[in-house]
Amino acid sequence: MLNRTILIVQKLITKNPLHHCRPLASEVLTCQLRQRDLPCWTSFCVYKWSIVNDQFGLSHFNWEVDGVNYHILRTGCFPYIKYHCSRRPYQDLTTENTFFTVLKIINVGIPTLAYGIGSWMLIKFEEEVKTSKGTVKVYFLNKEDRNAQY
Template sequence: MVIGKVLSRNKRLLLRAKSLTTQISCLSSKPTASEVLTAYLTQCKEPPWTSYFVKYSSVKNDQYGMSNFNWKVGSSNYQILRTGCFPYIKYHCSKKAAEDLSTSDKFMRAIKVVNLGIPCLLYGLAATQLIRHEEIVHTSKGPVTIYFLIPEEKGSRY
């Protein structure tokens, strides 16, 4: 009986701790990388393609390990090429029909591992000097700045 009460009390404490952890993570001031991706594609009215950088420090990286994948936004599907290139995450988005990208995703991850991430790091360091344009993306957690090597022509078809 005493053991039952102790277990019940511990279970209640554990549930409270989980609830508190969930509440704290919801209060985080950073949006997820996926929210920024969706918000930007929506904000640009689902463009045929785009390519941008977002700082790691500006987002919660909820797409860690994802290199090539499909992403649905509104009525469009995007094939996303994504890589970490410190201090940024680089996204290249092309509006295309959904297809199985799992083999391509695994292959790209393997290449990054074999190369020890060195080309990605060099790309990020070079980007810090080559970025010439920035835009604001509006998210539920507030504005996030994204970066471009050159300004994109809004409304272009290709």
């Protein structure tokens, strides 16, 4: 039931005619990882209204870019969407994804709102990501060393 609801909402989001000029969140994620030369890890926020949220309902999932698999932890942190990406072998993350999604629903989004307000106050660095629909700014709480292992 939860998965079906998520799929319906994803279709409604991506079909919205107002979204034709913004890139998909999935494209921004892929472009960011490529632009950083497929790092071991990265953690960034993207402004919610600068993208089309085609990853609605995904909290913990695999994402492959150019043959490299990442485990993505993703959460809304209003007014941003937060990504934490770690290079890891493919693993079935269905149980974890469902757990985190249900946890967010039970908490009525209050912790994610607090996380967003905290992020808004602490963001110190930004970078532009080139996509097929123009550039999108992504934001960092810390300056990342591009060659860092952790």
